[in-house]
Amino acid sequence: MSLEIKSTILETTSKVSFLTLIGLSIRLPVKLVTAAILNPAGLGLLALAGLIIKYSSYLDLGAHLGMSREVPKLLGKGQADKANNISNLVASWMSALTFIILLLFILFFSLGYNELGPLTLIQALLIFLFQ
Secondary structure: OOHHHHHHHHHHHHHHHHHHHHHHHHHHHHHHHHHHHOOHHHHHHHHHHHHHHHHHHHHHOOHHHHHHHHHHHHHHOOOHHHHHHHHHHHHHHHHHHHHHHHHHHHHHHHHOEOOOEOOOHHHHHHHHHOO
8 A cells, every 4th residue: 555545544534533532522512402401301302202203204105215316317317307307396395294293293292291281382393403
């Protein structure tokens, strides 16, 4: 392996490691503030929200994957209007799903539970944004 390739690998690894450390140093205070705002039951709901968000990615039904395959084909054939229609359809679908999930989160977490009491809108938004 040449010296130039080794230095490039070392430089790239150093940048990735440095940025990872910056991300960790930002993430820790955010988690501490979130834990201070939410009570232990709220942190449990935060974990539940994380699961819901992870599994909600299956609701896109592969639309973005199909778009990334079909749009270049259509553009290569000179059918820019069809490619634009597909792009707009996928963007609308993903925006609608995000909006529906956000509304469900706000409704679910603002209603709360009897033993927990209702969570505030700020807490519900924190749960949605930090997952």
